[in-house]
Amino acid sequence: xxxxxxxxxxxxxxxxxAVLTMLGIIIGVMALVVLVSLVTSATSTVTDKVSSLGSSLxxxxxxxxxxxxxxxxxxRRWVDKEDSVAAIAPYATASVTGKYALNNGSxxxxxxxxxxxxxxxxxxxMGRFLKNTDIDNSSRVxxxxxxxxxxxxxxxxxxxxxxxxxxxxxxxxxxIETEEMSITSLFLGGTMTAYIPYTSLIRxxxxxxxxxxxxxxxxxxxxxxxxxxxxxxQLLLERFDEDEDAFSISSVNLIEEAMSSISNVLSILxxxxxxxxxxVGGIGIMNIMLVTVTERTREIGIRKAIGASRHTILRxxxxxxxxxxxxxxxxxxxxxxxILQIGSAIVAxxxxxxxxxxxxxxxxxxxxxxxxxxxxxxxxNKAAKMKPIDALHYGG
Amino acid sequence: xxxLRDVSKIYQIGDERVRALDHVNLHVHPHEFVSVIGPSGSGxxxxxxIIGCLDVADAGQYLLDGMPIEAYSENxxxxxxxxxxxxxxxxxxxxxxxxxxxxxELPLIYQGVKRxxxxxxxxxxxxxxxxxxxxxxxxxxxxxxxxxxxxxxxxLVTRPSLILADEPTGNLDSHTxxxxxxxxxxxxxxxxxxxxxxxDNDIAKQxxxxxxxxxxxxxxVNL
Numbered sequence: 001x002x003x004x005x006x007x008x009x010x011x012x013x014x015x016x017x018a019v020l021t022m023l024g025i026i027i028g029v030m031a032l033v034v035l036v037s038l039v040t041s042a043t044s045t046v047t048d049k050v051s052s053l054g055s056s057l058x059x060x061x062x063x064x065x066x067x068x069x070x071x072x073x074x075x076r077r078w079v080d081k082e083d084s085v086a087a088i089a090p091y092a093t094a095s096v097t098g099k100y101a102l103n104n105g106s107x108x109x110x111x112x113x114x115x116x117x118x119x120x121x122x123x124x125x126m127g128r129f130l131k132n133t134d135i136d137n138s139s140r141v142x143x144x145x146x147x148x149x150x151x152x153x154x155x156x157x158x159x160x161x162x163x164x165x166x167x168x169x170x171x172x173x174x175x176i177e178t179e180e181m182s183i184t185s186l187f188l189g190g191t192m193t194a195y196i197p198y199t200s201l202i203r204x205x206x207x208x209x210x211x212x213x214x215x216x217x218x219x220x221x222x223x224x225x226x227x228x229x230x231x232x233x234q235l236l237l238e239r240f241d242e243d244e245d246a247f248s249i250s251s252v253n254l255i256e257e258a259m260s261s262i263s264n265v266l267s268i269l270x271x272x273x274x275x276x277x278x279x280v281g282g283i284g285i286m287n288i289m290l291v292t293v294t295e296r297t298r299e300i301g302i303r304k305a306i307g308a309s310r311h312t313i314l315r316x317x318x319x320x321x322x323x324x325x326x327x328x329x330x331x332x333x334x335x336x337x338x339i340l341q342i343g344s345a346i347v348a349x350x351x352x353x354x355x356x357x358x359x360x361x362x363x364x365x366x367x368x369x370x371x372x373x374x375x376x377x378x379x380x381n382k383a384a385k386m387k388p389i390d391a392l393h394y395g396g
Numbered sequence: 397x398x399x400l401r402d403v404s405k406i407y408q409i410g411d412e413r414v415r416a417l418d419h420v421n422l423h424v425h426p427h428e429f430v431s432v433i434g435p436s437g438s439g440x441x442x443x444x445x446i447i448g449c450l451d452v453a454d455a456g457q458y459l460l461d462g463m464p465i466e467a468y469s470e471n472x473x474x475x476x477x478x479x480x481x482x483x484x485x486x487x488x489x490x491x492x493x494x495x496x497x498x499x500x501e502l503p504l505i506y507q508g509v510k511r512x513x514x515x516x517x518x519x520x521x522x523x524x525x526x527x528x529x530x531x532x533x534x535x536x537x538x539x540x541x542x543x544x545x546x547x548x549x550x551x552l553v554t555r556p557s558l559i560l561a562d563e564p565t566g567n568l569d570s571h572t573x574x575x576x577x578x579x580x581x582x583x584x585x586x587x588x589x590x591x592x593x594x595x596d597n598d599i600a601k602q603x604x605x606x607x608x609x610x611x612x613x614x615x616x617v618n619l
Contacts, residue, residue: 002505009493010493013493298489299491299492301489302489302490302491303491303502303506304474304477305448305450305477305483305489306477306478306483306502306503306506306550307474307475307477307478307479307503307506307507307554308474308478308506309470309471309474309475309506310470310471310474311471312506387451388450388477389445389450389451392450392485392489
């Protein structure tokens, strides 16, 4: 406590120099705290948005049905049975050739049920999506996306037009928004997309039967994906003789995963850069502490003559360096807080908010402490090692 | 109290070896007031450094209160200086940013004395040198004589076995010098052991026992 007071006093004796010395630490801490807080806040805003767009879906793939194939009726029963599950949509795909008038192109056709719309967060532009009656009647109806409509038919407002898929005639009943960044479009770029009833796909494609191999699950409101995953796993284990290898459940949260890994990389990168500036700040502290030790050689001599041990002198100068660092750190955090407040005020009204991240604050405090100790040790040790007579006779 | 047996100290300055102390023998009894007088370069500062445990001899033996100093580590020496020796220097050597009372308090802090006792002893020491109403002043706000009195208070506050004064009047006018010397005499009468090092005959004469030093050798002077 006493040494802390002493340290504050010797720092206070030369305020301008102390502030200039701390500047390195202040800027380093600011860089660290502000950048990491910005990245984290921005990421959490985007991730919130992404997850609100229905990314809370699970994919189930059955690899071995043990002679108990999954049918459409099973899916309907499961939705009713499990509270945590709001929707289940089977899906199967087929590649076909689509024709309209003289235009043609290769299509990826998804055979599914109405639940698919909700689970995948599709956006309807006009008309309607598939209905349960379409499934029951194996209706020849399809829903296409806007891009497909423009490419094949020539205009988007094409509800009621009839297109041909591998020679079978399908009526367009709805047009949905094209998924710009969908993972599938990345791989299958250029192909056109149509959604048709699962039961219709059975007739269209030889590869698809009444047995369902893969389906999507959407979690109900008030439940998280993990709840649905747990309940479904339980249910499927019962059905498939407790064989975990018969099926697989994976949460398709690719966007969130990608976002979080990008944000982690960014945080580490920016944090690393900020850490470098903190180290530079630490070198500044070491430099000024060395000057201080030289300036106060006589004081060190006096202290030693009247009985200060090496340890006492070492501690005195070490505490001074650490206090200098921690003051800089506190100032840096305070300024960062101000900057983030101003930033939040500027983007107020948008979905963005900038918050001081607790972890990065704790991290920078720890880091500053370590820097204070590491860079204070050499000057403090230099002071402690001085011989009392040499120090006493220094400069007079 | 102090016993130097055949103590030598040699400095290497460039190519030249300077024998600052040449087989010195000295015995100072408790409650003695001894002055050591010699011109500059005679080795009196080296003698003072060795007696004050600021430096160790190259050869010979130094017993302080019967304990051999040679065997001590640097930290042990710091403790000996703290507890047994009170220094008074020519240039006062107060710490400029500490007030008078804080300067006096410092050796007690290093001893680990508790706050309450520290304050009482600082007050007592400052009263003894007549500076109780200057306690809060910084050294720069005090006259030379007052600064030296603060230094004396700092030397007294630990109740040391030995007070070691190195030219304590060197930076003071003759009137103030006499004041300080009277203070030393008073301290002596109160039972303190004092070793005073000086080049000034008038000052040296005021001690009970005067020792001459020249070229690192001592000669006793009987007045």
